[in-house]
Amino acid sequence: MRLTSSLRFHRQNNKTFLRIFMILVLSCIPGRTNLCSNHSDTRSSLDSLDLEGYITFDDVHNASKDFGNRYQFPPLAILHPKSVSDISTVVRHILHLGSTSNLTVAARGHGHSLQGQALAHQGVVINMESLPSHDGIKIYKGTQPYVDVSGGELWINILRETLKHGLSPKSWTDYLHLTVGGTLSNAGISGQAFKHGPQINNVYQLEIVTGKGEAVTCSKKLNPELFHSVLGGLGQFGIITRARISLGPAPHMVKWIRVLYSNFSTFSRDQEHLISKKKGFDFVEGSVTINRTDLLNNWRSSFTPNDSTEASQFKSDGKTLYCLEVVKYFNKEEANSMNQETEKLLSELSYIPSTLFSSVVPYIEFLDRVHLGEIKLRAKGLWEVPHPWLNLLVPKSSIFEFATEVFNNILTSNNNGPILIYPVNQSK
Numbered sequence: 001m002r003l004t005s006s007l008r009f010h011r012q013n014n015k016t017f018l019r020i021f022m023i024l025v026l027s028c029i030p031g032r033t034n035l036c037s038n039h040s041d042t043r044s045s046l047d048s049l050d051l052e053g054y055i056t057f058d059d060v061h062n063a064s065k066d067f068g069n070r071y072q073f074p075p076l077a078i079l080h081p082k083s084v085s086d087i088s089t090v091v092r093h094i095l096h097l098g099s100t101s102n103l104t105v106a107a108r109g110h111g112h113s114l115q116g117q118a119l120a121h122q123g124v125v126i127n128m129e130s131l132p133s134h135d136g137i138k139i140y141k142g143t144q145p146y147v148d149v150s151g152g153e154l155w156i157n158i159l160r161e162t163l164k165h166g167l168s169p170k171s172w173t174d175y176l177h178l179t180v181g182g183t184l185s186n187a188g189i190s191g192q193a194f195k196h197g198p199q200i201n202n203v204y205q206l207e208i209v210t211g212k213g214e215a216v217t218c219s220k221k222l223n224p225e226l227f228h229s230v231l232g233g234l235g236q237f238g239i240i241t242r243a244r245i246s247l248g249p250a251p252h253m254v255k256w257i258r259v260l261y262s263n264f265s266t267f268s269r270d271q272e273h274l275i276s277k278k279k280g281f282d283f284v285e286g287s288v289t290i291n292r293t294d295l296l297n298n299w300r301s302s303f304t305p306n307d308s309t310e311a312s313q314f315k316s317d318g319k320t321l322y323c324l325e326v327v328k329y330f331n332k333e334e335a336n337s338m339n340q341e342t343e344k345l346l347s348e349l350s351y352i353p354s355t356l357f358s359s360v361v362p363y364i365e366f367l368d369r370v371h372l373g374e375i376k377l378r379a380k381g382l383w384e385v386p387h388p389w390l391n392l393l394v395p396k397s398s399i400f401e402f403a404t405e406v407f408n409n410i411l412t413s414n415n416n417g418p419i420l421i422y423p424v425n426q427s428k
């Protein structure tokens with residue numbers, strides 16, 4: 001199996017980390033020198049495998065790049081599996097070819113990695129999205145409800161299916177058009193992580209094809225070492241063919257609030273205050289705006305251009321501003337108590353009063369919010385541009401120094417994309 005470059009999480013004694021997501025130009029290019037010494041022999045040996053799905057050798061362009069769009073590494077072949085046994089067969093075959101073939105394997109979910117993690121230069125890419133769930137997306141109700149899904153399933157489809165039963169996964173990414181296997185190989189972090197942990201903390205069981213081509217079931221109790229290695233394992237410890245994900249009750253609606261700060265310490269203190277509360281908001285994120293006048297034109301913005309509230313008239317005058325984004329879930333009959341709780345929580349914060357903006361939207365609309373940005377960017381031809389993005393977990397002890405240097409001294413603007421910044425509890 002191949003190796004990839006990776007980000008590692010630091011373990012320190014601070015209670016919280018701030019997850020920072022930034023647009024940066026990275027200098028590291030993943031080394032992919034695994035060229036097969038004898039392509040035609042390898043190709044015909046792969047071609048002769050007895051599969052329910054199929055292997056393509058010609059139409060490999062789509063699997064030669066990812067959302068990061070900074071590297072082109074064409075594979076030798078793409079496997080489109082129709083069963084777990086197809087994946088086992090191919091992995092076992094490559095193992096038997098031995099190290100002289102230099103053939104690498106990469107599972108590919110939706111290909112939304114940023115730095116070539118789902119590419120296999122002259123190797124075999126496994127297109128996980130063609131692996132069907134056994135009986136579709138299977139939901140189990142009860143005291144601890146869960147859903148069983150294929151590793152190649154998109155989170156947006158899981159949300160749509162579970163909502164039909166009044167249920168939903170608890171922890172999300174900001175963008176839902178990503179696969180289960182893709183985000184569980186990383187962490188899956190969004191504004192719910194402070195409360196429920198990242199997505200990898202909300203998995204009961206996995207079915208894995210190991211590097212030997214064996215299909216193995218694992219959980220905290222069954223093959224726990226494999227279970228904990230694969231979750232957040234960057235695709236290096238096995239291929240996730242199936243996952244059992246914990247569910248909770250789904251709210252109908254959300255109250256979605258944004259407020260601005262001009263001072264990082266106040267912003268950061270308020271964010272940490274909110275994630276320390278037992279009964280607070282259900283989602284806490286934030287972003288940084290540097291030297292921008294078109295504050296409301298942000299591609300991730302929930303503000304609408306026609307909005308006439310005081311918040312929409314706020315002028316940033318090019319200052320560095322910090323936006324706190326919070327959400328409270330509720331069902332229609334709970335609107336009054338939700339409003340009271342929200343007012344109380346807001347009264348504990350020190351944002352710029354004239355910048356309060358709120359809206360009420362259906363739960364699914366809120367969760368799928370980045371997709372609206374995608375549609376707008378696609379229409380302008382701006383979705384498939386290079387994305388030099390970076391995710392960092394910075395310990396609480398260094399965050400003030402980090403923010404001062406980076407937001408005030410290094411970056412001169414963020415006109416080309418979002419900078420998200422928000423705290424997560426280490427205990428989750």
Ligand SMILES: Cc1cc2nc3c(=O)[nH]c(=O)nc-3n(C[C@H](O)[C@H](O)[C@H](O)COP(=O)(O)OP(=O)(O)OC[C@H]3O[C@@H](n4cnc5c(N)ncnc54)[C@H](O)[C@@H]3O)c2cc1C
Pocket residue numbers: 004066067106107108109110111112113114117118119128151152172173174175178179180181182183185186187188189190234235236238239240241370
């Ligand atoms: C617009 C956008 C917004 C994003 N927002 C967030 C966010 O809010 N929070 C967050 O945490 N991340 C976010 N991400 C990052 C995203 O979660 C990761 O890039 C994720 O890996 C992409 O999933 P994918 O299905 O496209 O995986 P791919 O890019 O196809 O694969 C990612 C990695 O997982 C491996 N892999 C894929 N499928 C499997 C499998 N079944 N078994 C084993 N390994 C597998 C691949 O080999 C590769 O190493 C965002 C990405 C984009 C493009």
